[in-house]
Amino acid sequence: MLRKALTKKSIDHSDSGNFSFSFFCDKCGKEWTSPPQPFTGEGSPVIENEDALNMLWGNEHRAAFDSADLEAHLHFNLCPVCGRRVCDGCFDIAEKEHGGACKDCASKN
Numbered sequence: 001m002l003r004k005a006l007t008k009k010s011i012d013h014s015d016s017g018n019f020s021f022s023f024f025c026d027k028c029g030k031e032w033t034s035p036p037q038p039f040t041g042e043g044s045p046v047i048e049n050e051d052a053l054n055m056l057w058g059n060e061h062r063a064a065f066d067s068a069d070l071e072a073h074l075h076f077n078l079c080p081v082c083g084r085r086v087c088d089g090c091f092d093i094a095e096k097e098h099g100g101a102c103k104d105c106a107s108k109n
Contacts, residue, residue: 002065006072007085012065016057019064023072026084027102032075034068081105 002012009024018036025031041056076085079102092106 002062003069006069007076014061014064019061019068021065021068023069023076025076025087025090027086027090027104030087030089032072032087034064034071037064037067077102079105 005021005023007023008026009029011022013020013022013033017039019039020034020036022031022033037060039057039060041053041060072085076087077091077100078085079091080099081101082105084102086102090103091100092103093100094106
């Protein structure tokens with residue numbers, strides 16, 4: 001089970017060979033997709049047991065998600081007023097009172 005994603009909407013694009021995830025701006029829906037990470041056990045002749053292969057895939061999947069979720073912090077700003085994660089286009093850095101805010105919250109002040 002994956003932990004909760006940074007943004008309210010995310011999509012898992014992972015398959016048997018690669019792990020990749022999309023995260024979406026909480027305001028406009030702009031998408032950022034993590035670069036694919038290959039599954040190290042894919043086609044491995046060393047791992048013959050299906051259960052072991054599935055366990056390895058699950059472990060790598062969780063690790064790839066955690067890595068992508070951490071990288072998503074570089075692409076989405078936290079609005080200190082409403083708590084949404086928004087892209088640079090939806091963030092008003094000039095709103096100095098709060099160190100920046102999403103454009104919705106900045107326009108209310």
